[in-house]
Amino acid sequence: MIPAEFDYLAPDSLEEALEALATGGEDARALAGGHSLLPLMKLRLAAPTLLVDLRRVPGLGGVARENGTVRIGAMSTHHEVSAAGLGLASTAAGTIADQQVRNCGTLGGTLAHGDPASDMPAVLMALEGTITAMAPGGASREIAATEFFKDYLETALAQHELITEIRFPATEGWGYGYEKFNRRQEDWALVAVSALVRQEGGVCSDVRIGLTHMANTPLRATAVEDALRGQPLSPENIAAAARHAADGTSPPADLNASQEYKRHLATVLTQRALTQASR
């Protein structure tokens, strides 16, 4: 399909990009890797009147570690994140689609898109990360990942706000596991589970679980976390905690998986991800 007609700008600075979005009307949209927006435009499910391409904007790339915090520029590609040696975030980014998609798709783009089937939103929730957004005029704010995803394809971003960077505390001392189930290699997750475990003397001192595609937004599996925190990390305790994985979830059913099947997947994948993270 051919998209509806649109104007196109490729500004050289963040200020220009924000200004172009602000003056471009309510149907002006940022363009990052284009791997979610362009398919929607081709299907005519989105018809922006102006695309503001962020690829020439300086300062939106790069991965850096500063004082115990990891900072990732919004235009960093999935490939760059996967190659950055960031444990859970890198492992999950490496499971996104194929190399071609990973070379173009960006972390900022996948977060702004807000698809509950995407890998990185739940990972960022488990990492207790934040998203920095800048509005036209230059005002910047930091939004906790737990507050960012509001509903299906709906985020806390205000109209024409741009994500500039993503931050999360470094995870030295934490074990991690990432389990993704899809019907075909390189597809979106039917369900995926991110696990982070901290242990002292074989006892779980802290744990965080992120769930992908178990609701209209990514979720934290707090019932699993509460069941395991303070317990010895035995296979039995991990299995018992994982049985809470689907508590309070309302997974969207589709042709590939019923709600019941997704709840089963969540339990199995949580047990596996926790086992990996506890090694």
Ligand SMILES: Cc1cc2nc3c(=O)[nH]c(=O)nc-3n(C[C@H](O)[C@H](O)[C@H](O)COP(=O)(O)OP(=O)(O)OC[C@H]3O[C@@H](n4cnc5c(N)ncnc54)[C@H](O)[C@@H]3O)c2cc1C
């Ligand atoms: C074949 C295929 C398979 C895929 N498989 C997976 C998968 O397994 N797992 C997965 O997680 N994803 C998957 N994806 C999606 C991929 O990860 C996309 O790259 C991602 O969802 C969007 O990133 P993008 O940079 O391409 O954003 P774009 O498509 O350019 O933009 C997406 C949306 O975000 C907005 N936006 C972009 N950047 C910003 C910013 N900095 N600030 C504010 N708004 C912004 C745009 O205006 C648009 O609304 C797949 C895509 C394809 C085509």
